[in-house]
Amino acid sequence: MATTIHEPPKIEKQGSAPHPVGGNGGGRNLVPAGADLARVKDYAPPPASTGIWVVLASISMTFAAFTSALIVRQGSAPDWRHLALPQILYFNTLVLIASSVTLEMARRQVGAYMAGPRDQTAAPARWLYITLLLGLFFVSGQYVAWLQLRAQGLYLATNPNSSFFYVLTAMHGLHLLGGLGGLVRVIRRLDRSILRKSTLDATSRYWHFMDVLWVYLLLLLWMKL
């Protein structure tokens, strides 16, 4: 199976625009007739590269809102009860970090594969499958953590700490499932030879962000609960 990876043509970056930077809304010809239009604007990056930062900004806002809710709620009443985090969370964390590493391996391999001769046949998807597996492992691990809490009689509404624990882990888990969906999409596109590098990069940024977000949430829960 030959895999070609399509990228939009790259145009080398030009220096700063030669014309005075205009912009009073009218009254200027910014491009003299016959001038080199390439100097006016570079090709924009593929939208996925910008889009992923936009998505991450918005997810950050959501979790910032949850965080401030947690802090305000903690200060609002004396019913904040200490909660021992299930030990499995630390194991899950290692699994998630490992998945980020394997995803980087995958990205390297796919990159080398794209640069290499077109007739090579090695399947670069192997590390992607491993990442996918580790991701699923993490989600199951989180579920086990919930079961352990339930076994201790700590439910969603038991006390504010358990409420925040379930809400934050569930929200993170949902976002992570989205990342798993993204990985599946990358694998399918790779198989069909229509993967763009920018898609792979965007997906892996998302995945690493989920990783960092989880470490942040774990710290928050560990400090506050």
Place this chain on the structure above:
Amino acid sequence: MHDMSHTVHHHAPPTSFIRKHIFSLDHKVIGKQYYGLALVAVLVGMVLSWIMRIHLGWTNYAIPGLHLLSSNGAPGNVMTPEYYLQLMTMHATIMVFFVLTTAPFAAFGNYFLPIQVGAEDMPFPHFNMMSFWVTFVAFLVLVASFFVGDGPTLGGWTQYAPLSAVGAVGGPGEGMGVVLWAASIAIFCVGQLLGSLNFITTTLDMRTRGMSLWRLPLSAWAWFITSCMGLTAFAVLMPACILLILDHVAGTSFFVPSNLVINDQLQPHSGGSTLLWQHLFWFFGHPEVYIAIVPGMGIVSHVLITNMRKPMLSHRVMVYSMGALAVLSYMVYGHHMFVSGMNPVSSLAFSFPTLIITIPSTIIVLIWLGSLYGAKLRINTASLFALGFVSMFISGGVSGFFLAQPSIDIMLHATYFVVGHFHMVMGVAAMFGIFAGTYFWFPKIFGRMMNETLGKVHFWLSFVGTYCIFMPFHYLGMAGNVRRYQAFVIEYMQPLIPVHRFITVAALVTGAAQFIFLYNLIHSRFWGKPATDNPWQATSLEWSTPTTPPPHNNFGDKLPVVYHDPYQYGVESSTGDYLMQASPEQVKTAYDEA
């Protein structure tokens, strides 16, 4: 020279009916869908306001058929106090979310942002399609609350806790009604986040050759700035709604404090923070009012410039001011909470940025007025509505200066003064922005002109009518008339009832005048005079499309190349007194002479 017709993605024109008109990926169809949704929503919202106004003027008058709307809300066709609040909540929620956010931002932005930047479409068309359909589902969920249990929630569009979080014991609609409200809004947030993602990436990545950021028309800037606000504001409202739903369905205590007794029943919740809801809500809520108005500012500037035949005094200051509004709008939200029991020091801290945010607003207004001064404005329905927007924004903004000071707000808070303030500065102004955009862009969207005579009648009735409705609100507020009351039985308020009756009559007449618009819209769609490609002799890219309405990929097989700033008016070119952005022609300009 490089190949000019670069394309970032392709999708072939759809052939099946479903892909063409229902689950369409075309930003233009999605824009029209959003407009249609807003139109349905605004009709529902307006009818609700009529019912409320009749009740406020003539409290015991039986409104025929009212009992059909609710099984227990209107015995004998006279609404109960609770039912009044339910109607008010639905009116506000529908108007703020499904009209003022969808029409100027999602509808016009979807249709024209990609065209104005010179793109074939938005970069993520599937997300764009989802954005509309998710919003549509949100609307259905909200309207469904009319038909479940004891009807929709009565908590107002701000849904203050704890009453919004305790469940059915809080009153009619406080059980299932709130859950549906919060679910609807959370879903709505998802839709707008998807939309904002597309708007931002369209502006940053999809601009055609030559379209630098400073060459974007003011309308495109406004949509871009609004989408940046939307991205952050809706991302905060959504978690707030999730927590609110959990307090209902899972028995958590995020917003309900301990030992709360409601209707003689001790609530099982403990330790929640009622102020937490207000913080989360207003962190969204204040930016939201700018999400509603900034697109209107952009549309109105665009329309005014075209009809003045000259650019604004300063394009850049206009953009910077809109940007400043967006940034500041996150720092002022506490001015809605001056009397909430928040720390008075916080009140003071929120009052400063609130006064500062009047500076960019004032600059924007001064640029409009200064540019209009001495301009030979072409008078047509679009430019009249643009002037109406400016007028309303000023009249409504002035009252903001008063409210911004905690000492004055303590008296005016929760009175009709606030209701007058936000209806003028946000409600009516944004509606006028929508009208200006409709009359201006209709020829491009449908290839036909709207009827100008009917348009002008519509304008004058709306303009005079809305002043008659909302100016007296300020007077009522200063006289101490509290908002959200369903009847004015307290002695000191009784002399105010004639004012309320006047307002009710004005509201019914003004509302009826909107059917002229509806008729004009539908009639012109099918039988209007055919429009040319550029009926207003305008310069931006939406007027350079090869056909009207634009083809599926907007520009045919070649994307346009942009040679000029957006508003080249008052020049001498081969086309007349203007030069289109996509025209390679060179002219001598005022700037060159200077």
